Amino acid sequence: MDVSNRVSNGSSHWVTEFILMGFPGIHSWQHWLSIPMALLYLSALVANTMILLTIQQEAVLHQPMFYFLVFLALVDMGLSSTIMPRILTMLWFNARTISLPECFFQIYAIHVFLGLESGIFLCMALDRYVAICHPLRYPSIITEGFVRKAAMFMVLRNGLLAIPVPVLAARQHYCSRNEIDHCMCSNLAVTSLACDGRKANSIFHLSVAWIVLGSDMGLIIVSYALILLAVLKLHSAEAASKALSTCSSHIILILFFYTAIVVLVMTHSAKVKVPLIPVLFNVLHNVIPPALNPIVYALRTQEIKVGILKLIRLAGLRK
Template sequence: MTAHQNGNISAEVSDFLLNCFARSPGWQLWLSLPLSLFLLLAMGANTTLLITIWLEASLHEPMYYLLSIITLLDLVLCLTVIPKVLAIFWFDLRSISFFACFLQMYIMNCFYAMESCTFMIMAYDLYVAICHPLRYTSIITEQFVIKAVIFILARNVLPILPIPILSAQLHYCGRNAIENCICTNMSVSRLSSDDVTINRLYQFIGGWIMLGSDLILIFLSYTFILRAVLKLKAEGAVAKALSTCGSHFILLLFFSTILLVFVFTLVAKKKVSSDVTVLLNVLHHVIPAALNPIIYGVRTQEIKQGIQRLFMKGW
């Protein structure tokens, strides 16, 4: 039986209602314009970057293949969340089916984990490029990228699956209004009357193991890179090396905001309006996706030149 909007039934629900900004409904009107602009920017910038890397033979290198993976993941994450949020803002289409809700939950968790893993591999790529430049072409090859993609999929696709499965196994009776714009595990599971300790622990422990291990390895890579950079004596070598790491570091800062949002949600949920954490969750799905390709396009000369040649040819 489908749950009604008033949520006053006792039967198992078959859909949910996404109540965005329940305490501050006025936010929806002014937020819809920047969100739609960021969505268009994310679609245009990421698509342009992907086409440039695909068509420009000079960009057919492992570093740019890894960047393509980040770009694809950003696109999927953005399209998984933002169009539905805008549909809620503009047309009050708050209903989301049982299946679609848990599919969205899986994609968000899985693709964030894959993006974290890709950043870790990119950090290793930078480490080899700066610390072992003479061996770079023999270590970072196309075969390396293929193995990296297999590793990213193997480490994340199946281990993330229990998160939506455990949440979907819960009984949802009566209440079907999710106090969020997206189907996060925490937001959905609190609607159930069942014990949700296991699925919350699985996401918490699994998330910190995956993201935590990636961040530790990234930190170690940057430690070795910094140590190697400080030993460089050639004029301009330090600036060039740091510039090589700059784009990756900026993208990493954008991505790491998910951890800050998660910590902020847990620590300040009783002191700050829940609408603030909902807003941060929504913005995190679109702002990095919109800015990441621009950061690489502006800071990487090869990409900038490739985009210019592409536009001169008229695609």
């Protein structure tokens, strides 16, 4: 039977909502996952709020490199909030149904925030490149105006490029199955339910991923290669160590973010026999970085560490 006949015959059962099935293979006890996930989500919200308050309170942190960190904290809170409230609602209250507009909006939001996170890492890599390789020109290049323009460009780039992904998904015909074997509206999981082909959606999805994440990752690698060459030319071991230490926290977060994406793409491409692995990994990739990023910066950046301790002491005195 061809596609047009299937769509026509199934039109009387047109899908008006999707049902999130949760984590495949563990439906009977998946509600226990709500405890660690709720803790991760709470940690992400609290830790990023602490970063925002610390940078706001401490005048010494009112610098472009820390403004990028403010942007990262806001994006992290948005990224985790696109999926975690819905997942926790599903696990706690068995609220599995999700409307088509809400589902497609979640697809859009996930793509936008992931692209923004990647873009911020690129901006931070550029910031460190200029600071280490062109220190005398740093104050004239990395200004507050530069930060505003970079933030605006990243919002426009990711906001516009992500639009066709949910639009193409919404244009497909959903006339039979409506059970998503996932706990969130993943583009691939949703379009796999369509009665017609999803080739155009898949091609655009992969193209956007390569254009946005691939180009960002490539430029970050180039930036740190140039930084490493500049550091190797330093005659002072102490100066080289100090230069690398300013990049250490950034490198840790970049490695985790992009390694997780590569592993996720590989598990999807390989069509692993245990579907729980890519689903769980997909969820964790949207909540672990937001919880991890502020902790790494708090531990590795002395100014932020001091500011957070001061904020905690002030909160204690007010009590």
